[in-house]
Amino acid sequence: MPDETVVPPADTTTPEGDVDFEGTAIPENYKGTWAGKYKTIGEAFKGGAEVEKLVGAKGVIIPGEKATPEEWDKFHNTLGRPEKPEGYKLSPIENLHPELKITPEVEGGFKALAHKHGLTGKQADGLYKEYFGMISNSLTKRDEKSMADKHAAETALRTEWGGEYDSNLNKAKRLIEKFGGANARESFGELGNNPQVLRTIANIAKKFSEDGFIKGENITNSEVKEAQIKITDINLNKTHPFWVAGPGHAEAVQEMKRLMTIVHPEVEV
Numbered sequence: 001m002p003d004e005t006v007v008p009p010a011d012t013t014t015p016e017g018d019v020d021f022e023g024t025a026i027p028e029n030y031k032g033t034w035a036g037k038y039k040t041i042g043e044a045f046k047g048g049a050e051v052e053k054l055v056g057a058k059g060v061i062i063p064g065e066k067a068t069p070e071e072w073d074k075f076h077n078t079l080g081r082p083e084k085p086e087g088y089k090l091s092p093i094e095n096l097h098p099e100l101k102i103t104p105e106v107e108g109g110f111k112a113l114a115h116k117h118g119l120t121g122k123q124a125d126g127l128y129k130e131y132f133g134m135i136s137n138s139l140t141k142r143d144e145k146s147m148a149d150k151h152a153a154e155t156a157l158r159t160e161w162g163g164e165y166d167s168n169l170n171k172a173k174r175l176i177e178k179f180g181g182a183n184a185r186e187s188f189g190e191l192g193n194n195p196q197v198l199r200t201i202a203n204i205a206k207k208f209s210e211d212g213f214i215k216g217e218n219i220t221n222s223e224v225k226e227a228q229i230k231i232t233d234i235n236l237n238k239t240h241p242f243w244v245a246g247p248g249h250a251e252a253v254q255e256m257k258r259l260m261t262i263v264h265p266e267v268e269v
Contacts, residue, residue: 072118080120085111088121090128097139102132153195160199163251166230167258170223171205172198227262234259 025040063071082088088111093102114124158165234240234256241248242256 076118079118080122081115081118082121085115088114088124090125093129093132093136095136096132097136097143099139100132100136153198156195157198163248163255166255168202168206169198170262172201173223175201175205224263227259231256231259231263 061075063075067075077083085108090107090111096102110128111124114127119127157168161168234242234252237243240252242252
């Protein structure tokens with residue numbers, strides 16, 4: 001019988017005689033387990049160590065589909081959720097929009113939702129600040145747009161009406177108050193934000209005024225005070241077109257007459 005060559009087993013030891021786990025491949029019968037995703041036993045050990053860090057010393061395990069509410073509560077509480085909604089500590093939010101009021105009821109409702117959905121204390125506090133901060137910023141942008149629209153509308157109407165701007169605006173306000181009452185103007189919002197609406201109301205008011213429907217006695221106290229302030233400003237400003245002949249002088253004279261009629265309706269101007 002010919003001599004058979006005996007193949008020695010693979011050397012799986014280090015020079016010191018220890019098993020070389022670092023470079024040993026994962027056995028085939030472990031390919032279907034958690035260790036199967038690693039190439040060597042050394043990688044599997046390292047991966048297991050990382051998993052242990054993530055799971056933590058308490059052995060946190062994500063509940064399965066059939067887990068009870070109690071098991072879910074234990075899981076969320078272990079991760080950092082307070083045992084009760086009242087346990088959340090929410091940071092104060094600075095520079096909130098004046099319209100945004102966070103009452104105790106609102107805060108309590110937020111805490112209840114955060115607890116229901118398993119938020120940790122840090123997660124709840126972060127979401128609280130970002131959520132209400134986002135609403136506050138939206139309201140601020142709305143106000144900025146409203147002011148910009150109002151300014152653009154006023155500029156357009158002043159260009160169109162010239163010296164009759166204040167007169168037309170007051171006629172529109174008086175018409176609304178005459179037919180809607182003292183608080184009707186508030187229901188219309190900022191009249192100046194919509195040039196077409198204000199132009200229409202002013203045209204109606206002008207027609208009614210010509211027909212004798214709107215008289216000086218319907219002028220409100222606030223309009224009288226506003227007119228008096230404008231008269232005083234004109235009298236103190238000697239460079240105003242009312243005092244200086246030239247462009248805008250005729251319009252300024254008519255405006256002064258209108259203001260005097262509001263302040264002194266009993267005097268023929």
